[in-house]
Amino acid sequence: MTQTPQNPAPNPAAGNGSDRRGWPLWEVFVRARRGLAHQHVGSLHAPDAALALQNARDIYTRRSEGVSIWVVPSSAIVASSPQEKDSFFDPALDKAYRHPTFYDIPEGVEHL
C-alpha cells in the first residue's frame, strides 16, 4: 500500500462536473478479503459516488477480487511531493534505535 495516488494533473473539483466536458475522476481502493486493508487499484470516471461505486465493481472486481470498495474523488487526495522526498522523510533516517536490530543482546537470551 505504498503507491501514490494516480492522478498527477491538477484536477477540477469532483462531484460537480456539470459544466465539464467529462465526468470527474475517482480513485478506487479494494479490500481483497477480510483482514486486509483496502489497496489502491486504479481510477475511473463517474458523474457521482453511486455510479463510481458501480463502475468500480464492474471494472475492478469482475473476478471476485474484492469484498469492499472505496471510491474517493481524485481531487480530494493530498499527497506528499516526490521532489521533497529527502527533506520530508529525513527525520526518520537517523533514528536507527527505533529498530530492534539496533540493540546488542547477550548470547542465549530468548523470547526478546
Added chain:
Amino acid sequence: MYGNHDTETALVPDEGDSERQAEFDALIADDQRIEPRDWMPDAYRRTLIRQVAQHAHSEIIGMQPEGNWITRAPSLRRKAILIAKVQDEGGHGLYLYSACETLGVDREDLLDRLHGGRQKYSSIFNYPALTWADVGAIGWLVDGAAIMNQVALCRCSYGPYARAMIRICKEESFHQRQGFEILHTLAHGTPAQKEMAQDAVNRFWAPALMMFGPPDDASPHSAQSMAWGIKRFSNDELRQRFVDMSVPQAEVLGLSLPDPDLRWNDERGHYDSGELDWDEFARVISGDGPCNAQRMSRRIRAHEDGAWVREAAQAYAAKQAARTLEVAAS
C-alpha cells in the same frame, strides 16, 4: 506493444533539468519504477502517452471483431464465454486509459485523438472475423501474441502501466485458452469444421506475427524505449518466442501454420520462419486495411449514441448534489 509502430518524429533529448534528469537516470539504472508525480523527461512522457493510448485504443477497438459474433455463438456456453471475454477487453481499455491519464492527459482528449485518426490502434483489428473459427484463431493467436507482449510490459519502468499490465495478464490467459479450445473442437469435428479452423489460422497467422511490430533493424525508437525500460525485449525476440511456442500447439490442434519456410533450426535452437509482408503492415496501419473504415465509424457511432446516457447521468448527479445542498441549508 500495440504502440510499437511509431509514426511520430524522432525524440529530442531534453535540455536543462540536469539534476532531476540524473535522479531519473539513477532510478532507471537501478531498475526502479517511475511514478506519476515523479519528474520525467518530456520525451519519456510523450512516448508513454502514445504507447499506452494506442494500447488502450487497441483494447476497445478489439471488442468489435469478436463482438460481432456474440449473437451467433454456436452454444449458450460459448456465448457466455465470448461476452465475458469481450467485456474483459473493454475493461483492459479502461485500466489503460486510467494509467494514461496519470501522465497528465485527459480521457476525452484521448478519445478525440482516436476518433480523429491522430492516434492509432493495433493493425490486427483491421482484419475481419469472417467465421466462428476466426473467434478461435483470434483467441489463440491474437490474444496469444498480446500476452507475449504484455508479460514483458509487466516490468515496464512506468509504475501505473506495469500495474495495469499485471492485471491484464491475469485475465488474458483465459482468452487464449478459450480460443484454443474453439479451434481444437473444430479441428476434431467434421471435415468441413476442420477446414474452417485451418482457414482461420491461415488468415490470422501472419497478421498475428506482425503484432510484434517491425523487424528490429526497421524499428527506429526501440533502442530508446529499451534504454528507458519501457520495452524489455526487442520486437524480433518476442516474435521468435511466439513462433517457438505456437508450433507445438498447432501440432496438438492438428492444424498447419501457413509458412513454407517454417522449420526447426538446430543450430539456433529456434524455428526459422519466412519473411512477413511489411508493405501490407504499413498499408493496414495507415488506414488501408480491410476494416479500418468500419471499425472507426462504428466506434464513433457508439460514442455519439452514448452521449445522452452520459448527459443524463451528469444531470442526475447535478440534481442530487443540489438537493443535498438544499437539505443541508434548511
